[in-house]
Amino acid sequence: MPNFNHPDMYQALFSDIKTNTPIKSPVYEKSGEIAAPTPKEIRVVLRNYGKIDPENINEYISQDGYQALLTCLTSYSPEQVIQVITDSGLRGRGGAGFPAGKKWQFTKNSPGEIKFVVCNADEGDPGAFMNRRVLEDDPHAVIEGMVIAAYAIGATQGYVYCRAEYPQAVRRMNIALKQARELGLLGKNIMATGFDFDIEVRMGAGAFVCGEETALMASIEGHRGEPRPRPPFPAVSGLWGKPTNINNVETFANVPQIILKGAEWFASMGTEKSKGTKTFALAGDVNHTGLIEVPLGISLREIVYDVGGGIKNNKGFKAVQTGGPMGGCLPEDYLDTPVDYEALAAAGSIMGSGGMIVMDEDTCMVDIARFFMDFIQDESCGKCTPCRVGTHSMLEILTRICEGKGKDGDIEELEHLSKVTRINSLCGLGQGAPNPVESTLKHFREEYEAHIYEKRCPAKVCRDLVQFSIIEDDCTGCMVCARNCPVEAIEGEKKQPHSIDPEVCIKCGICYNVCLFEAVVRQSE
Amino acid sequence: MKKEIQLTIDGNTIQVPEGTTILKAAESIGIKIPTICYHDYCTANALCRICVVEIEGSRTLIPSCVAKVSSDMQVKTKSERVIKSRKTILEMLVSSIDLSESPEILNMIDEYEANPSRFPDAERREHAVIDDNPMFIRDYEKCILCWRCVQVCAEDAQYTFAINFSGRGYETQINTFYEKPLPETSCVFCGQCIGVCPTGALKPKREWLLQDGYQPEEIMLLTRTQRKKKTKSSARPSSGGSHE
Numbered sequence A: 001m002p003n004f005n006h007p008d009m010y011q012a013l014f015s016d017i018k019t020n021t022p023i024k025s026p027v028y029e030k031s032g033e034i035a036a037p038t039p040k041e042i043r044v045v046l047r048n049y050g051k052i053d054p055e056n057i058n059e060y061i062s063q064d065g066y067q068a069l070l071t072c073l074t075s076y077s078p079e080q081v082i083q084v085i086t087d088s089g090l091r092g093r094g095g096a097g098f099p100a101g102k103k104w105q106f107t108k109n110s111p112g113e114i115k116f117v118v119c120n121a122d123e124g125d126p127g128a129f130m131n132r133r134v135l136e137d138d139p140h141a142v143i144e145g146m147v148i149a150a151y152a153i154g155a156t157q158g159y160v161y162c163r164a165e166y167p168q169a170v171r172r173m174n175i176a177l178k179q180a181r182e183l184g185l186l187g188k189n190i191m192a193t194g195f196d197f198d199i200e201v202r203m204g205a206g207a208f209v210c211g212e213e214t215a216l217m218a219s220i221e222g223h224r225g226e227p228r229p230r231p232p233f234p235a236v237s238g239l240w241g242k243p244t245n246i247n248n249v250e251t252f253a254n255v256p257q258i259i260l261k262g263a264e265w266f267a268s269m270g271t272e273k274s275k276g277t278k279t280f281a282l283a284g285d286v287n288h289t290g291l292i293e294v295p296l297g298i299s300l301r302e303i304v305y306d307v308g309g310g311i312k313n314n315k316g317f318k319a320v321q322t323g324g325p326m327g328g329c330l331p332e333d334y335l336d337t338p339v340d341y342e343a344l345a346a347a348g349s350i351m352g353s354g355g356m357i358v359m360d361e362d363t364c365m366v367d368i369a370r371f372f373m374d375f376i377q378d379e380s381c382g383k384c385t386p387c388r389v390g391t392h393s394m395l396e397i398l399t400r401i402c403e404g405k406g407k408d409g410d411i412e413e414l415e416h417l418s419k420v421t422r423i424n425s426l427c428g429l430g431q432g433a434p435n436p437v438e439s440t441l442k443h444f445r446e447e448y449e450a451h452i453y454e455k456r457c458p459a460k461v462c463r464d465l466v467q468f469s470i471i472e473d474d475c476t477g478c479m480v481c482a483r484n485c486p487v488e489a490i491e492g493e494k495k496q497p498h499s500i501d502p503e504v505c506i507k508c509g510i511c512y513n514v515c516l517f518e519a520v521v522r523q524s525e
Numbered sequence B: 001m002k003k004e005i006q007l008t009i010d011g012n013t014i015q016v017p018e019g020t021t022i023l024k025a026a027e028s029i030g031i032k033i034p035t036i037c038y039h040d041y042c043t044a045n046a047l048c049r050i051c052v053v054e055i056e057g058s059r060t061l062i063p064s065c066v067a068k069v070s071s072d073m074q075v076k077t078k079s080e081r082v083i084k085s086r087k088t089i090l091e092m093l094v095s096s097i098d099l100s101e102s103p104e105i106l107n108m109i110d111e112y113e114a115n116p117s118r119f120p121d122a123e124r125r126e127h128a129v130i131d132d133n134p135m136f137i138r139d140y141e142k143c144i145l146c147w148r149c150v151q152v153c154a155e156d157a158q159y160t161f162a163i164n165f166s167g168r169g170y171e172t173q174i175n176t177f178y179e180k181p182l183p184e185t186s187c188v189f190c191g192q193c194i195g196v197c198p199t200g201a202l203k204p205k206r207e208w209l210l211q212d213g214y215q216p217e218e219i220m221l222l223t224r225t226q227r228k229k230k231t232k233s234s235a236r237p238s239s240g241g242s243h244e
C-alpha cells in the first residue's frame, strides 16, 4: 500500500497514471460475444470492453476509474451519494427493477452497527452472459460501485456471490480485489479518508434459485440455497440478520459513471420511468447474436432488426422472449413495444436481467413453453407446494400436449395452475414460473388449440405430430438419407426414388436435414 | 407494552399487539385459518401455503403464519381467490402424496371439496420405507415436506442437524447427508421429529410393526433378542483387535 496520508495524494497518483498509460483503441472480437457497437447502441456498462486490460488496475484508473469513489469519499456525504443515485433513476438490473437509490436509503435507515453490501453475480438464466462479461472485462467498475454503495449505507464488508461456472470471472475479480487493496482503494482507511470496507468473493454451485436474494444470502451463510419469506427484506434483516444491500452486477457497474457524469446525464437516456442503458444477451434466430447494450426505451423491433440484423435465412419473425426463463414471449404485433420495465410488463413479459431470444417462424410456441417449464420445475427449490407441484403438473400437461395427447380442458387447467402458482408461491421463481405459459397462451392460443384438437403442430416441431415423407419427383436416389437414418426406415435403390416407412421412423429429422434436394418434407396434418 | 395495531379481518375491526401474525390475530377472534406446515413450537416457514389470505392491495396472496399485522390492513381469509388456491394446493398434495394417515389434511380436503383425482396423470412420489434403525422408520411417500422434523432436529430444539432437504424440485425430500443410514449420522434418536410429523411419515418402529400385523409379544421378542445380542457383543473384550 502506498504510504499516502491524504486523499490529494491519490488524486496526484491518478493523474500520474493517466498521463503515463497509453491510450488504446478498443479491440473487439470479430466473431464472438461482442462486436463493435452498431449505431443504436450506447456503451456505458460495457464502456471498457476491449479497451483495457482487466488484470491491470492502472488501465482502469486511466479511464477515470476510482475517480468517482474519490469524489464521493472527499466531497459527498452519504446522503448526497444516495440523492445522486435516486435522481439518476437507476433501477436494479437483476430483474425486478427496484429503484437503487431507494434500496440504499432503506438499508442506510435500518438500525444496526454492522451492514453488508452484496453483489449478485449468480447469473443463472440459461444463455445469459451479460454479468460475466462485466466481471471478466471490467471488474473494477463493480468493485468501485460496491465501495460507493458501502460508503452510502455505512457497510464494512461486502461479498460478490459468483457462480463457480465462471472461473475466469472469479479469478479476475480476485486479482482486481488484490490490486485495489494494494493501492489502498479497498480495506482499511480507503484513500486515506478513514473509511473501511473490504470485499470477498463467494462461489455458488450454480443453482438458478440461488440468484434469488434470500436464497443467495442463505448460500453465503453456508446453508442450503433456498428462499425464505419476505418481509423481512434484506435491507432490514439480511446476511446473518444484519441490514444488507443486495444489487446486481450491472447495477453496481453503472454507479461510478453516474457519479462522474451526473444524474442528469444518466436520466437523459431512456424513458420516463426506465433510465439509462441495459445489456442484453441477444440470442436465437437473428443474424448477429451476442452481447449488446442499448438505451432503455428502444423498441424490440430496433433490437431485432437494427442491432440484431434481422432474422436469419430470411425467415419470418415469430416471437421474442425477454426476461429469461420466467419471462414472456411477445409476437410481431408487440415489436414496437419500448424496452422499458412497465411497458414490457404490460405486454405480458418482463425486463428480467437481460436474456433475449428471438424466434423465427419455425418455432413451436407450445414446445417453447414446455422447454421453459422443464427448466423451472427442475430448478425449483422444492420448498413450497405450489411451485414444487404446480410447475411439475404444468410440465406434465405441456408435455402431453406436445405428444399429441392433449385433451379438452387442458388449456383451462394450465390457466388455473398458472394463476394458483403465481399468487401462492413463496419466491419470485414460483411467482414468475407461469409467465412463459401465460404469455404463449395469450399470444399464441391457436397453436395450443391446433395441438390439442387437431393433433397438429403448425410449426412442425413436435415430433409426435409430424410425419416425414419423400417427394418422389424431387428424390435423386443419392442415398444420403438412407445411409444416415439411424433406424433404417428409408428404403430405395440407388438412383431410384426412396421412401420412408412411417412404422419404423422415429422422427429424428436427420433425413430432413441431410437431403440436398429438399425432397424430404415434414408434414403435420 | 407493545403498540396496538388496528386491522380488519373478514369485516371485523380488531386491535392486536404489534408483531402479531395474521394467523394469531384471526385466531384471537375465533377465525380459524387452516394450516399444515405450521406448528406452534416450530419456526414458521410458510411452505405449504395453505394458510394464505387475501390482503387488499397485494398482488399475491399472503401466508398468514409468517405475515405480521400492519395498521389498517384489510384481510380476507375466505375470498374466492383464497378458497380456490387452498383447494388447488390440497389437490396438488393429494395427487402426489400418500395422505392416508393425515386425518387433518383429509378433513380439509372434504371441507374444501378438493377433488383427489384432479390430476389423474400426476407422478406420485414413490419411496421405499427406510428401516435402518431399531427406533423408528421413515416412510417418505407420506411426507408433505412441512420441514418441522428438520427444524426440531436443528435450531428449534435438538441442535443435532442430522437431517435436511435433499434433491430439488419435484424430487425434493428429507434426507440425511449423503443419504447415510440414521445410525451413521449425528442423530441421537431423541424422537423430536416423530413428535412433530403430521403425516405418519416418521413413526416409532413398534407402531409400524403393530400396523403391519405383528403381535405385541413378537415385537417384544424382536427387540429383546436384538438387545440381548447387543449386550453380548459389547460385553466381549475388545482390546487387541480380537475380531472374529
Ligand SMILES: Cc1cc2nc3c(=O)[nH]c(=O)nc-3n(C[C@H](O)[C@H](O)[C@H](O)COP(=O)(O)O)c2cc1C
Residues within 6 Å of the ligand: A091, A092, A093, A094, A095, A096, A097, A098, A120, A121, A122, A123, A124, A125, A208, A209, A210, A211, A212, A213, A214, A246, A247, A248, A249, A251, A353, A427, A428, A429
Ligand atoms: C429465481 C430468481 C432468480 C434470480 N436470479 C438473479 C440473478 O441471477 N442475478 C441477479 O442479479 N438477480 C437475480 N434475481 C433477482 C434478485 O432476487 C434480486 O432482486 C436482485 O439481485 C436485486 O438486485 P437489483 O436491485 O440490482 O436488481 C433473481 C430472482 C429470482 C426470483
Ligand code: SF4
Residues within 6 Å of the ligand: A209, A226, A227, A379, A380, A381, A382, A383, A384, A385, A387, A388, A425, A426, A427, A428, A429, A430, A431
Ligand atoms: S417458489 Fe419455488 S423456488 Fe421459490 S421457495 Fe417456493 S419452491 Fe422454492
